[in-house]
Amino acid sequence: AEEADTNFCFVYSTDLPCWCWRNKGNTQSGKSAMAKTRRRKKRTHRVEAENAPAKKSEPRTFVFRRGRHGLIMADLEKDLRKMMLPNTALNLKESKRNTLSDFVSVAGPLGVSHFMILTATETASHLKVAKSPRGPTLSMRVESYSLMRDVASSQSRPRVPQHAFKTAPLVILNNFGGAEHMKVASVLLQNMFPSINVHETKPAACQRVVLLSYIQATGTIRLRHYSIGTAPSKMKKSVTSLVRGHDVPDLSHMQDVSEYVSKGGYGSESEGEDAEDRCAMPVQELMNSKVAGSSQSRVRLYEIGPRLELKVVKLEEGMCTGRVLYHSHIKRSDAEVKSLQAQHEARASVKAARRQEQEQNVAKKAARKAEQEEHAAEKKAKRQKTT
Numbered sequence: 001a002e003e004a005d006t007n008f009c010f011v012y013s014t015d016l017p018c019w020c021w022r023n024k025g026n027t028q029s030g031k032s033a034m035a036k037t038r039r040r041k042k043r044t045h046r047v048e049a050e051n052a053p054a055k056k057s058e059p060r061t062f063v064f065r066r067g068r069h070g071l072i073m074a075d076l077e078k079d080l081r082k083m084m085l086p087n088t089a090l091n092l093k094e095s096k097r098n099t100l101s102d103f104v105s106v107a108g109p110l111g112v113s114h115f116m117i118l119t120a121t122e123t124a125s126h127l128k129v130a131k132s133p134r135g136p137t138l139s140m141r142v143e144s145y146s147l148m149r150d151v152a153s154s155q156s157r158p159r160v161p162q163h164a165f166k167t168a169p170l171v172i173l174n175n176f177g178g179a180e181h182m183k184v185a186s187v188l189l190q191n192m193f194p195s196i197n198v199h200e201t202k203p204a205a206c207q208r209v210v211l212l213s214y215i216q217a218t219g220t221i222r223l224r225h226y227s228i229g230t231a232p233s234k235m236k237k238s239v240t241s242l243v244r245g246h247d248v249p250d251l252s253h254m255q256d257v258s259e260y261v262s263k264g265g266y267g268s269e270s271e272g273e274d275a276e277d278r279c280a281m282p283v284q285e286l287m288n289s290k291v292a293g294s295s296q297s298r299v300r301l302y303e304i305g306p307r308l309e310l311k312v313v314k315l316e317e318g319m320c321t322g323r324v325l326y327h328s329h330i331k332r333s334d335a336e337v338k339s340l341q342a343q344h345e346a347r348a349s350v351k352a353a354r355r356q357e358q359e360q361n362v363a364k365k366a367a368r369k370a371e372q373e374e375h376a377a378e379k380k381a382k383r384q385k386t387t
Contacts, residue, residue, distance in 0.1 A: 058168070058194040060111050061088045062103055065118040073118040073125060079148045079306040080116060083210065083225050085165040087194065104319060107132045114192045117320075127310060128320065129188060135318040136325070138185050143220060143309040151305030159302040164207035164227050168194050174213040181315045181326035182214065185221075209301065219328075223308035226301040 063081045065073045081090050094103075103115065117128040125142040152158040171193040176186035189212055211224045254260055315326040323344045324330075332340070 057111055058087055059113040059192055061114045061116055061192060062092060062107065062112050063088055063116040063118075064092060064094045064103070065120075066100070067119040067121070069120040069122065070118065072120045075147050076145055076306060077118055080118075082148070082165065083169070083304075083306065084116075084192075085168075087168055100320060104133050115319075126313070127308075129192070130319055131188060131191070133319060135316070135320075135322055136184065136188065137316050137318065137320050137322070138188055138312065139314040139316070140221065140310040141313050143311055144307075145309065146305060146307040148305035151303055151307065155303070159227060159229060160304055161207070161227060167205045167207055169208035169210045169225070170196070170206055171210045171212065174211065175216065176212075176214050178216075179326075181312065184315060184325070185312060208304070219311060221308075221310040221312065223306075223310065225304045225306065227304050229300045229302055230297045231300060 061084045063077055063084060065071075065077050081088050081092070100117075106112075107115075113132055115128070115130040115132055117130065119126045119128070125145075127140050127142055128137055129140070130137040148160075152160065171190060173186050173190060176182055193210065206228055209226050209228060211222075211226065213222045213224075214220075215222060249260060251257060251260055311328075312326075313328050314324060317323045317325065323340065
């Protein structure tokens with residue numbers, strides 16, 4: 001329907017009705033008119049500055065299990081994946097048919113830089129940490145471990161905030177050094193976690209910490225996983241419990257609220273700390289602080305799990321296949337080391353020669369194909385001339 005007094009009419013199309021404007025007998029679609037004033041996408045069409053510093057990609061990890069008895073480590077696999085969040089595949093599906101080369105081929109496009117491989121035998125369990133795709137590989141025997149649910153059940157008031165897993169954990173290495181293989185192990189373990197800039201990182205992003213300590217007496221690496229919490233200092237325990245949202249206390253047997261405030265002490269002996277051990281930080285920058293007006297807070301660690309006791313067994317080059325740099329059970333003499341080095345060099349030279357030969361064969365095939373195409377084009381041109 002169209003009215004003479006109006007400057008527009010309502011036109012029904014096959015898809016959707018749209019408004020059309022009258023212009024000297026012709027109609028101009030309002031849809032095309034709106035397209036001229038279309039907003040520009042700012043998120044996907046953002047122009048990067050030419051002098052902007054390149055962002056270094058964060059390390060990402062695959063956690064999976066291999067071997068005939070790998071099903072024993074299924075629960076530990078889930079806990080390790082949760083510990084490595086958010087830079088890991090939480091719901092990664094692996095099957096018995098998958099080989100290590102399958103994970104290596106997928107790791108490149110996905111930006112995965114490290115592998116954590118759990119294996120189990122009839123006598124022991126092992127954890128391998130490898131740098132993708134060229135190594136090195138660190139093999140460790142799992143002496144003992146405790147799952148997250150075991151750690152939570154042993155605590156009277158477990159604290160596992162879900163928002164803490166939205167950011168990557170901090171990593172602290174303690175007592176690594178001395179032997180060369182331990183230095184390589186410390187670098188490999190440290191590079192599994194993203195690095196931080198102390199001056200730019202916000203304290204609110206520091207929600208978890210992974211502590212790796214090397215015990216020289218036993219030769220084991222102790223892994224602990226904590227969540228970071230803060231509490232106001234220079235404040236009585238009763239006031240702190242009220243401020244942090246605990247249950248409302250029973251004041252029926254008291255004459256005044258001041259009795260409750262004066263009754264509470266400054267915390268138990270286990271929570272006491274000296275003035276130099278306190279962390280003086282602005283309250284607005286702290287993660288869980290709910291107290292205004294206090295400029296000092298104490299940082300507390302709450303264990304989440306899992307717990308791991310690891311012992312370094314072997315360090316080798318490459319992705320689980322390469323020259324052994326260290327072995328805790330096998331000791332070789334200098335002559336044996338030199339002979340093994342010569343064998344590895346011979347294998348590498350043979351491999352390089354084969355690769356060079358393959359490249360030459362590919363180049364020959366490409367040249368032959370180009371000649372055939374050129375010859376076919378000449379024949380086609382001659383036929384066209386004759387016709």
